[in-house]
Amino acid sequence: MTKKKSRDIDLGFVAEALPAFIQEATEQVEQIEQLLLALEEAPGDRDKLDALFRCAHTVKGSAGIFGLDRIVAFTHDVETLLDRLREGRAELDLQVSTLLLQCNDQIRLLITQAADEQAESADQIDHRADLSTRLKAMLAALDDGVPASAEAAAVRQDSPEAAAALPRWHLCTTFGPDTFRNGMDPLSVLSYLDTLGDVHAICCDTEAVPPLDRIDPESCHGAFQFTFDSTASRAEIEAAFAFVRDDCTLRLTAPGTPVSHFKALIDAMPERPRLGEILVAIGAVTREELDLCLGEQAAMKTASSDDTPRLGEMLQVRTGVDPQVIDAAVVKQKQLSGDAADRKAGPADEQRYIRVQADRLDAVINLLGELVTAGAGAAMLSRQTRQGSLIEAHLNMGRLIEEIRNGTLQLRMVPIGETFSRFRRVVRDTAAQLGKDVALEIQGGETELDKSMVERIVDPLMHLVRNSLDHGLENAADRIAAGKSATGTLMLSARHESGTVLITIEDDGRGIARDKVLQRAWQRGLVEPGVTPSDAEILHLIFAPGFSTAEQVTNLSGRGVGMDVVKRNIEALRGSVTVHSVAGRGTQIQIRLPLTLAIIDGFLVSAAQSRFVLPLASVVEVIEGRRASVDQAGLARLDDAGELAGDSGRRCVELRGEMLPVIDLRTLYDLEAPPAELPSIVVVKGQMGTFGIVVDALMGQHQTVIKPLGPIFRSLRGISGSSILGNGEVALILDVQALGQLAERTPPPPGARRRPGPTAVPVATAERP
Structure with a gap:
């Protein structure tokens, strides 16, 4: 070439x-x-x-x-x-x-x-x-x-003298059968190599090509050996093959390679019983040099010469290969020829990776969701037959489906640390633009989250990080005056908590000025003038559309656009966002997200004729209802002002000496049906604390395939999605965080009667078939 x-x-x-x-x-x-x-x-x-x-x-x-x-x-x-x-x-x-x-x-x-x-x-x-x-x-x-x-x-000159002075490399490369299918072209790689130096004595290994009547035209059988004169380094030559590295094997022998290197290659060789093949494979000689010596040796045998030289001796004379290399190859040849077990020995197992298109993986997960639904339906039918062998068979199948589900969903889980690392550049450039000295700390980068969710959380995180840099952290002079170090700290952390992922953005800056937020809220009409909400409600005002406390508009802030979008995007992922701030000490923003958007373990309940699913990770315990406690008003209703009566669905019950707020699904969603004789309360833990949900019946654990709600239902309070049960019915997935906000109100008035509450039992004993 x-x-x-x-x-x-x-x-x-x-x-x-x-x-x-x-x-x-x-x-x-x-x-x-x-x-x-x-x-x-x-x-x-x-x-x-x-x-x-x-x-x-x-x-x-x-x-x-x-x-x-x-x-x-x-x-x-x-x-x-x-x-x-x-x-x-x-x-x-x-x-x-x-x-x-x-x-x-x-x-x-x-x-x-x-x-x-x-x-x-x-x-x-x-x-x-x-x-x-x-x-x-x-x-x-x-x-x-x-x-x-x-x-x-x-x-590097094109003259023969300059070319002769260039270092000479020896390359052996074999392209895999899927090279063409993966869109690779070996000749393009060799063509690029020719721009780095001069390719000489290129030879194709025809032994790797099957007979023409059995050859697959879509498979690649290219194997090449050649010498390469170039001043390029090993890294530069290997970089030419970097793009096809998964579809080829490359053996690169540098000029002046020591004998010990060739011996190590020979020892590691699995199956090449012929001397010449061993020397070609390790790069000691080229295929062209081997063929030339074999031809001369065959001609000597044809001439009936009694003194035909050995192939190793001929290669040593013709190519100058070191005798120690030939001796090592001969030993290896005898070893492979005499021991069939060694010839069958393969290379050690190694960890490998394969790149899969995201849409193909999504299609598999969608099919898996249908399989989970079909499996639940088959299990329900098997229980109706009351045949033990059939029920046992479906239990085994359900266990396998669950293992397949967990393994498949794990394929889409990626460490969130890769996303966090993107913000190092953002923090560096933004802090320099603002004239601030900021150190970024990352914790919990190994926490895994669904890849589709990671991609959709980048923009909200980007806005929150920029907001902390601009609004939260002070410049060096202000920090020193406040008794802090000149360098501000911004921390990104993540951890698993109660079946969710908790992402925290925390800074040690000035904190949020509540009086300033409240003043702006009065001016904007978000809060009635003179009314002072709670601290949590004041902090939550920063998520109102168009809200901003910046004195002037910059390219980073002041336009009142962003925080409301952050909240909306996070809630679209069935997540929630909260703010905690201490004046002069800093601000902490917490984002709570589900692990995946596809399939969850749920706890199936019913209210009236409707079915609801609670995320199993949020269920703490179940309070079994008793006829006496319910009939004697053991559940006291509270309206928004904390007064008894009303039909908002908010109630309160005493549990182990403390008042537990509860939500009645019947009242909340206006479900018309005769009251249940023995209603139960499912105690769940949300972001706002622990509360209860009144249900008619407990239907046990249920693998839930999450289906999005149509646009007409998205404003429905306390519902995050839907699922199809095995019998074809639709069950609504409850949003624990949204229900928790409905349940959190002031405690009952002092004059309210307190009656003995129902007993608490573990979830497992409360499950019903």
Whole structure:
């Protein structure tokens, strides 16, 4: 293969594989940003510097395969600067880090434009040119005025003398059978390699190709061995294969490789009983050199020569391979030939990953939801037959469905720490813009959450973080005057709690000025003038549409847009948001979200003829109703003012010496049916505290497939979704947090009678078939 001035790119290959490149390159760019931010705190971390360099290599190499020359050219200068950092010729100070972050933003923009086939504007071209100029100036200063590209150009020339002086690498690569199906083109990889050096003596391994009558035209059977003359480093050569790394095996032998390396490769080889194949596989000789020696050896045997040399001796003379390498290969050949068990031994198991499209996984989870519903229906029918063997069979099937459900849902769970890490850049740039010194702390990053929910929580978190930086944290002078450290702290944390995920955004700033919020609420008419709500209600006013206490409008705040959207988006995920603040000490905002939006474990109850589902994780206990306590007004009704009577559904019952607020579903939803003889109260724990829900019957644990409500039902109080039962009936899923807000009111008046309340029993004993 001769060196070409331009490369022909397979347009079909680009169209099929470009989306995969965009996704992987975007992930690499995100990783570059996180590594740069981490290196600002530990500039001398060699491992992070190496990882940073590898990420830039991968982006550049993969872009080169697709002919994305703008990305390749721009990333090359970034890569050169990163190489200077690794060599210790430059320090990663704030100026260098800021420049690299801006360059990384430009690479991200170029990747986005490649995905959408967008044309660059004049401003974008000028901005990239300015970044390139700053990069080249920094590199020129580091290299005493000689750009790195000029050094490379001086070494790499097209003359035979210069080519002979280049280091010679040996490459063996085998592409997997699914390479074509995954949109990859091996020739594009080899074509890109030809831009890094000169490819010589390329040879195809035809033994990997099946007979033509059994060949699959959609499968790849490409296996190549060749020598490669180049000044490129190992990382640069490997980067050319980074995009197809999952679909190929690569063996790269560097110039001057020691004998011990070849011996280690021979020892690790599973099945290659022939001497020549062993030497080719480890890169000691090329396929072309082996074929030449085999041909000469065959010609000598045909001529009836009594002194036919051995293949190892011929390879040693022709190629200069070290005799110790040949001896090790001979030992391995005897070992594999004499012991069939060793030939069958495979490589050790290793952890592998596979990339799956999100829509395919969503389709599987939707089918799983239908399977759960069908399984519940079959279980109900089996109980009606009262046949023990059939009931037992369905119990076993239900257990398997539950295991499949848990395993499948786990596939969509991702650590929330990846989302938290995105805000390091936001905090850094926003704090610098505001002239504040802020340290971001992250806790509980390993907490897992449904990926679809993580994607939808990013924007609300972004607004809350910016709001804390702008409104909450003071500048250094104000903090010192208040007796605090000059550096403010913003903490993002997450943890599992009661079957939900609790996300907390906390700062140690000035806190929320309640009097200022109340004054603005009076002016806006949100609160009647002169009326002073509770502290919790005052803090909740910041979520009112258009509410803002900023004195002037900036690009960060003051327009009264955002907090109401935050609340609405979180509630759309069946979550809730609360605010806690202490003047002068800081503000804490808590977001509580369900683990998943698909399937939950529920507790099925009934009121009148309606079925309701409570999230099982929120159920604390069940109070069995007794005819005497109910008939004798053991449940006292309370209206919003705390007075007895009314039909709002709010009641109160004494439980172990304390008053427990309860909600009567019959009254709340105006369900018409004769009263139950033995109503029960399900005690649940919500964000506002513990309260009870009055129901007619307990129907036990139930796997619940969550279905969204139609637009006409979204304003229904205390309902977050629906589910289809096994018999085809529709059950409404209760929103524990919303019901808790309805139940939280002032305690009953002192004159109200207090009667012995019902007894509390565990949920398990209260379940009914």
